[in-house]
Amino acid sequence: MMRELTYWQALQEALREAMTRDPTVFVMGEDIGEYGGAFGVTRGLLADFGPQRIRCTPISEAAIVGAAIGAAITGMRPVVEIMFMDFVTLAMDQLANHAAKLRYMYGPQVRVPLVVRTPAGGGRCYGATHSQSLEAWFLHVPGLKVVAPATPTDAKGLLAAAILDDNPVLCVEHKLLYATSGTVSADAPALPIGRAAVRRAGTDVSLVTYSYYVGVALEAAEQLAIGGIAAEVIDLRTLAPLDTETVLASVRKTGRLVCIEEGTRTGGVGAEVAARVAELAYEYLDAPIRRIAAADVPVPFSPPLEQADLPTREDIVLVVRELMERA
Amino acid sequence: MMRELTYWQALQEALREAMTRDPTVFVMGEDIGEYGGAFGVTRGLLADFGPQRIRCTPISEAAIVGAAIGAAITGMRPVVEIMFMDFVTLAMDQLANHAAKLRYMYGPQVRVPLVVRTPAGGGRCYGATHSQSLEAWFLHVPGLKVVAPATPTDAKGLLAAAILDDNPVLCVEHKLLYATSGTVSADAPALPIGRAAVRRAGTDVSLVTYSYYVGVALEAAEQLAIGGIAAEVIDLRTLAPLDTETVLASVRKTGRLVCIEEGTRTGGVGAEVAARVAELAYEYLDAPIRRIAAADVPVPFSPPLEQADLPTREDIVLVVRELMERA
Amino acid sequence: MKSDLAAGDARRVLYQLVLIRGFEESVLKLVSDGSIRGTTHPYVGQEAVAVGACLALRADDWVISTHRGHGHLLAKGGDPNRLMAELFGKATGYGGGKGGTQHMADFAVGHLGSNGITGGGIPIGTGAALSAQMRGSGQVVVVFFGDGAANQGTFHESLNLAALWHLPVVYVCENNLYAMSTAVRDACAIEHIAERASAYGMPGVQVDGMNVFAVAAAVRTAVDRARAGRGPSLIECKTYRFLGHSKSDQRVYRSRDEESAWRARDPIPRLRATMLERGLASAAEIDAITREALAAVESAVEFARLSPFPEAQALTEGVFVEGTG
Amino acid sequence: MKSDLAAGDARRVLYQLVLIRGFEESVLKLVSDGSIRGTTHPYVGQEAVAVGACLALRADDWVISTHRGHGHLLAKGGDPNRLMAELFGKATGYGGGKGGTQHMADFAVGHLGSNGITGGGIPIGTGAALSAQMRGSGQVVVVFFGDGAANQGTFHESLNLAALWHLPVVYVCENNLYAMSTAVRDACAIEHIAERASAYGMPGVQVDGMNVFAVAAAVRTAVDRARAGRGPSLIECKTYRFLGHSKSDQRVYRSRDEESAWRARDPIPRLRATMLERGLASAAEIDAITREALAAVESAVEFARLSPFPEAQALTEGVFVEGTG
Numbered sequence A, B: 001m002m003r004e005l006t007y008w009q010a011l012q013e014a015l016r017e018a019m020t021r022d023p024t025v026f027v028m029g030e031d032i033g034e035y036g037g038a039f040g041v042t043r044g045l046l047a048d049f050g051p052q053r054i055r056c057t058p059i060s061e062a063a064i065v066g067a068a069i070g071a072a073i074t075g076m077r078p079v080v081e082i083m084f085m086d087f088v089t090l091a092m093d094q095l096a097n098h099a100a101k102l103r104y105m106y107g108p109q110v111r112v113p114l115v116v117r118t119p120a121g122g123g124r125c126y127g128a129t130h131s132q133s134l135e136a137w138f139l140h141v142p143g144l145k146v147v148a149p150a151t152p153t154d155a156k157g158l159l160a161a162a163i164l165d166d167n168p169v170l171c172v173e174h175k176l177l178y179a180t181s182g183t184v185s186a187d188a189p190a191l192p193i194g195r196a197a198v199r200r201a202g203t204d205v206s207l208v209t210y211s212y213y214v215g216v217a218l219e220a221a222e223q224l225a226i227g228g229i230a231a232e233v234i235d236l237r238t239l240a241p242l243d244t245e246t247v248l249a250s251v252r253k254t255g256r257l258v259c260i261e262e263g264t265r266t267g268g269v270g271a272e273v274a275a276r277v278a279e280l281a282y283e284y285l286d287a288p289i290r291r292i293a294a295a296d297v298p299v300p301f302s303p304p305l306e307q308a309d310l311p312t313r314e315d316i317v318l319v320v321r322e323l324m325e326r327a
Numbered sequence C, D: 001m002k003s004d005l006a007a008g009d010a011r012r013v014l015y016q017l018v019l020i021r022g023f024e025e026s027v028l029k030l031v032s033d034g035s036i037r038g039t040t041h042p043y044v045g046q047e048a049v050a051v052g053a054c055l056a057l058r059a060d061d062w063v064i065s066t067h068r069g070h071g072h073l074l075a076k077g078g079d080p081n082r083l084m085a086e087l088f089g090k091a092t093g094y095g096g097g098k099g100g101t102q103h104m105a106d107f108a109v110g111h112l113g114s115n116g117i118t119g120g121g122i123p124i125g126t127g128a129a130l131s132a133q134m135r136g137s138g139q140v141v142v143v144f145f146g147d148g149a150a151n152q153g154t155f156h157e158s159l160n161l162a163a164l165w166h167l168p169v170v171y172v173c174e175n176n177l178y179a180m181s182t183a184v185r186d187a188c189a190i191e192h193i194a195e196r197a198s199a200y201g202m203p204g205v206q207v208d209g210m211n212v213f214a215v216a217a218a219v220r221t222a223v224d225r226a227r228a229g230r231g232p233s234l235i236e237c238k239t240y241r242f243l244g245h246s247k248s249d250q251r252v253y254r255s256r257d258e259e260s261a262w263r264a265r266d267p268i269p270r271l272r273a274t275m276l277e278r279g280l281a282s283a284a285e286i287d288a289i290t291r292e293a294l295a296a297v298e299s300a301v302e303f304a305r306l307s308p309f310p311e312a313q314a315l316t317e318g319v320f321v322e323g324t325g
């Protein structure tokens, strides 16, 4: 059965189904009860699952994630909501030094089935501490998986998979996606973590992106098509482990790579994608690699500056045209 | 006047000179007083500068860095020692959301002349929470500078520059370098932040690295030279802002890039260097880019595993030979 | 209320209370009509805390503010024009529009910055106190933070550090009973945050946060102590935000009755009544003060509207101080 | 000492004390001669805390340990062989050699892991207690941590959470007067860490950490309370590490006199004397227990020495649980 769901509803459906199926799944976070969470993903869950399983916490990000780790290693499957991705900084130690490392250090006796969900991204004039896209840091944390769904179907499928996974998974959501909608199958299985999707096939250039920018890249591809340029759009979906094969296959075909992300440029996800391609598909490249990302600055509040900071469809179109002209 | 100094002595000399010259400079950290710090960099300073300026703190990394920020924005020039780089996770919020952003958000009225010194790296069998090289995260924090000296001269020069700098600077030291020595000029000026150094000129391949691995790369270059391969060794010295020009100039000449670092591969410093080269010197590349780094795993304690994990001179030699054979 | 209340003090206080109230109400309208983008955290109801605390400070003393910070900035003597312009994202704002509602400072008036990270400002204010102590400047820092922030690790680490080092800092907790939708009783294991002071061996006092002069008196005692080198204090101001947490909050987590009970303690009518009662000002004078404050708000809006947005190149400027190091 | 001390208890306790003492002294030698690489944090002097606390626990109760954790693991019933092998970095160690001294666990005996980050284990133990509560398992968690860790933000956040939610957890602070070289008085704004309990509305008690049975009694009270659903407690054990912080520490920060005074309170001779005094064991029996414990240490060394290092492929294995998700 297919239904139209918003991204937030799809996330909630994954939570509901997991909680219904498995009594060890529970949710922790700030203001996730009656208030429904800052972006409404948990609205209604308190009434249905009660305060034991929809657990409102004090503002204590480190202890919330730490406590979730403790619960996870003792048989529970906690899902933590960190209200804005900017605040994972406070839980960085628990995530990077504990959640991600326990299995490797302690051996097979321990499993850390922890999910941390968090909204990233700007475009809402929330300023520098409420608009960041910090996912690139977590690519550099071995032991952590990172998913970043772009559609309601993926939101449900990847969150479901994250909850089923016996490893810590960071689920990066996007503020501008919560209200977007799409058809979601009621009985779709969890999506496999670690597989990218080709959202649009093309032969001239590979646009590799994820989350909110998949939509932007698709629009750019549409526009480029009018000018006769066939862009392939790859939605990474999972950032760690990265689906290198799908990216390489695309670049082998197109010979051109443009990495697109909302986070700041230096040290971003695009750097890793670019490096892998330059290592593994160098012979297939017909042009320099390009990265499109936010400037290396804190996200400015001022609406025109924020708009100027965030990559746009036009940026993509311009970069791709410039690349094609080199051929 | 030239003297033989160890890396730790060179760092201490930078601290001493800055503290002697400028009464606003002071040092904060755990066990930095009589104990001299976990790696001895501050030994003797307490006796000479007193407990007001060599300030031993409780184990409170977030508050230490936060308090240093508060002192920095009000006219002091604090130098914080974080005992192991692994613990910056606890100060991540203060560094990334405050130190790095205040100037941009508050405007020119604020300056954050903060230095955070911290030892990175493995090779001492300290295990996964005391061996990490996490500098790549900080390339992805606009507003922060990052230096990573490889020699006593650079240690002194870059730390001196960091203290003079009105911006927050992370100084990444290396545990295995503290005891190494070299000649250091007594009256050398502070080194400019943001400039790489060509440590060895060569025409066949560019080895781009920093910190402890500069020495390893030089040894590899020596060995390669015997086989007739002329490797150029670039010491980045500053990781943020990255001296792209020096790297590009080298790659334009050699046509081959090998990035070498001790941190884990995915999302590392090498990814950024590789991406910049693939963007800006693509036409000059004669071979795929290569990255040599630790495996994407927590640093294992077991001595043979740790040795197997850390990149070696042999790894570099092998990778370069393989690259040269492709030509 | 303080018995030796001087007419001048009362008028200044009234002006500030009305200024903040008027400013915040105006901002809410501007957010609703889209003139101000993003969100805002109104200080309405809590004005007595900022105004009372700042009344106890010297001009060169410092404050550290929060996400709910417009009141702190105005109470410390900040410029409503530049504050409003910042909310509009204009080049004339405190941070040239780059900071926005949660991230602005006015060092010239001793305001070291508001902060979008709950609890993030506590160690920073502590460090400013360290700086004051080391330089022997005699300055004292007031660190404002909410009840919610009192559960962050930074609260603990900072208060311990300040007590250990006898820093000249006063921690002013604005306990408005909620952190976003979360009641204090659901977030804090004890009812009175002031009691946490004993964990650091510092004085902890509770005070009526709806009463400017009670706040001022408590803060003054703590400031005197701090300035005398006797270390930090924790002051818990029991207060209430009359409006939602931010622009979109429907306040499902509390009752309208509770709200009315607190509104009955509104510091503004209370002060007006006292002033009249004690003959500190006539009704006409009170009206004039009110009009003057509201006029300042209107000019601020005007100023902000007429100000230009930052130039495009501002985007990449100002990340670093250039030319040092 | 407890008056109703049973002979069996006393023997078991003596065995454990000697086992831990012998183990740690052996480890120090092995570190010195290079058999064990890296560092180690000896538990010598503090044995009564781990042994006493674990005496009050059920086998299925949990403990969370620290960087100074060998004693906790042995006291909870861990296997000296696998522990020693881990220190050698051998494949037969608890983590196959990958964890090392600060990072090992034995879930089978209720040991949820030691931790190289000061204060890092406190929230994790709190979460284990949440898990016990949610599953209604009746388990209680003992979270060990040092005086130094009591100044970390995680301490505050965790104790607040536990008190708020009435979690079945007992926070056992091992106040050995120093965090590395830093004396408690130079790091903690109050002298007795137990007093911090009041900031969370939980009981806080100080206990003689050199006395196994005093520790056991205090922990038992807290465990009973926790198991009965009445929430967490904070127990401060006043203790002392007889040796340096880690292998390289010269102990410049404290006097030999202070050390002697504490050594005079060594729990091992104290217990031996009591056992003899009360006729709980003969001198020969005590010697036998001692020999048995030390023999276990020797076998552990032997086991570790003879064990193989992990295979090279182990490096990249075991980061993730495979086949889920």
Ligand SMILES: Cc1ncc(C[n+]2csc(CCOP(=O)(O)OP(=O)(O)O)c2C)c(N)n1
Pocket (backbone or CB within 6 Å): A030, A059, A061, A083, A087, A090, C067, C068, C116, C117, C118, C119, C145, C146, C147, C148, C149, C150, C174, C176, C178, C179, C180, C245
């Ligand atoms: C670290 C962090 N966590 C969560 C938030 C989201 N948030 C913003 S304000 C707020 C409530 C703060 O409560 P309190 O400290 O009582 O201040 P109040 O809003 O009541 O003035 C929350 C949870 C944040 N900004 N920073």
Ligand SMILES: Cc1ncc(C[n+]2csc(CCOP(=O)(O)OP(=O)(O)O)c2C)c(N)n1
Pocket (backbone or CB within 6 Å): B030, B059, B061, B083, B087, B090, D067, D068, D116, D117, D118, D119, D145, D146, D147, D148, D149, D150, D174, D176, D178, D179, D180, D245
């Ligand atoms: C976050 C962090 N900061 C600093 C250290 C370095 N360090 C290891 S043990 C230690 C002292 C801990 O003191 P305490 O908690 O009293 O335990 P003790 O060593 O006395 O058993 C320090 C500072 C660390 N491992 N982790």
Ligand SMILES: [Mg+2]
Pocket (backbone or CB within 6 Å): C146, C147, C148, C174, C175, C176, C177, C178, C179, C180
């Ligand atoms: Mg509040």
Ligand SMILES: [Mg+2]
Pocket (backbone or CB within 6 Å): D146, D147, D148, D174, D175, D176, D177, D178, D179, D180
């Ligand atoms: Mg200690």
